[in-house]
Amino acid sequence: MPIALRLCSVRMSIELRHLRCFLAIAEESSLTRAAARLHLTQPAVSRTLAALEQHLGARLVDRSTHHLALTAEGRAFQDRAAAALAAFEAAVDPARLRHRPLRLGHAWSAFGPYTTPLLRRWQREHPETPLELLRIDDRTAGLTRGEVDAALLRGAVDAPGLVTEELTTEERVAAVPADSPLAERPHLALHDLAGGTVVLNTVSGTTTLTLWPAGARPAATVTVANTDDWLTAIAAGRGVGVSSASTASLHPHPGVTYRPLPDAPPLPVVLAWRDAFPHPATGALVAMAREIVSGD
Known part of the structure; x- marks a missing residue:
């Protein structure tokens, strides 16, 4: 088989079950508990993890100590895997098929004094796309984990794969x-x-x-x-x-x-979203947030 075809077949062998398995291991910090959670045997979990690591060419889990821990590569991959799985589950959720909401995360204080004007104006101008404001206690308010589509954040944001726009500053x-x-x-x-x-x-x-x-x-x-x-x-x-x-x-x-x-x-207030596969209404949200801050 030509090399290109062999590489393609390796890529196609990675499935959602590999991501679910890895996330269970990361969250449980134990192959045994992950296997019980997934209703699999421990050898099956170990084989699935090994296949994923082979595909990525990186060790994701450190097994050299008594307590299982993620490697640096594993911690980086955890956010990507969670975002990919969340995006897939949202895409195949029948309840979201007709009117996919725009999930806007924040860690605290949302958009400050502009929060209510933003929510009311969005509801008035975009009734076909519900805007869900979600507080998530995380530096990116769940954005890197795929729990939201965009986030209102404060301070510098240096998470990879995110696009940010400074909207205003706060004392x-x-x-x-x-x-x-x-x-x-x-x-x-x-x-x-x-x-x-x-x-x-x-x-x-x-x-x-x-x-x-x-x-x-x-x-x-x-x-x-x-x-x-x-x-x-x-x-x-x-x-x-x-x-x-x-x-x-x-x-x-x-x-x-x-x-x-x-x-x-002063503390910058930024709107952030993922650069890959953003929600279709992201552009409208950015434009509206800008207009509200400027008083338009």
């Missing part, structure tokens, strides 16, 4: 316990927060210790995984936080006081 604010002496000031500076503990949302947030100058960074941090836990930790007096101005209006909390933080750089 940053400090979030402090309501009974803290800091809450009595009209505004704060970064050095006012550096003397205590800072609460960081390491899953979907944008604030890191690099926001502070080197040598003047907070010595202690508390890490959380979402905005709700971030607010709870600050209200409980475990630390202070930094976020965008829209957080203050869209996420009020009786135990948290927001104050302007004028020496912190």
Whole structure:
């Protein structure tokens, strides 16, 4: 058989079951548990994984330790496999066949003050394509995993395979316990927060210790995984936080006081989508978001 034909046959041997098998292994961190979840034998799971690795020419799973772990290539492939599987399942879902919704993700605060105008205008001008706003606690709000078609994100976005457009910027604010002496000031500076503990949302947030100058960074941090836990930790007096101005209006909390933080750089608000096979209405969404921000 000619080489070209042999290569083609290898590519055609990879099926959705290989992706489902790999994702089960990645999520379960165990061949045994993945096999039970898929109702397969462990040898069958091992053979399926080996076939996928052979096709990709890369080791996806590190089996050299007692605890199964993904390699760097495996972690990169996990997002691609999840997005491909989600796209396939959406494509063959009978309920989505006639009116495929446009799923718009966000990690917190959506489009800030422009959220309601965007949703209402979209419903009025594009009733044939429902716009679903989904909060997903992830740095790309589920976009790289294929859970949404586009996402409203804050800060720099460097995930591969995404197209981004900056729509606006938001000033940053400090979030402090309501009974803290800091809450009595009209505004704060970064050095006012550096003397205590800072609460960081390491899953979907944008604030890191690099926001502070080197040598003047907070010595202690508390890490959380979402905005709700971030607010709870600050209200409980475990630390202070930094976020965008829209957080203050869209996420009020009786135990948290927001104050302007004028020496912190503004936070970009971007619309992101995948460059491969975008939703057909993506262009209309980008254009409408631009117009709303500009006041057109």
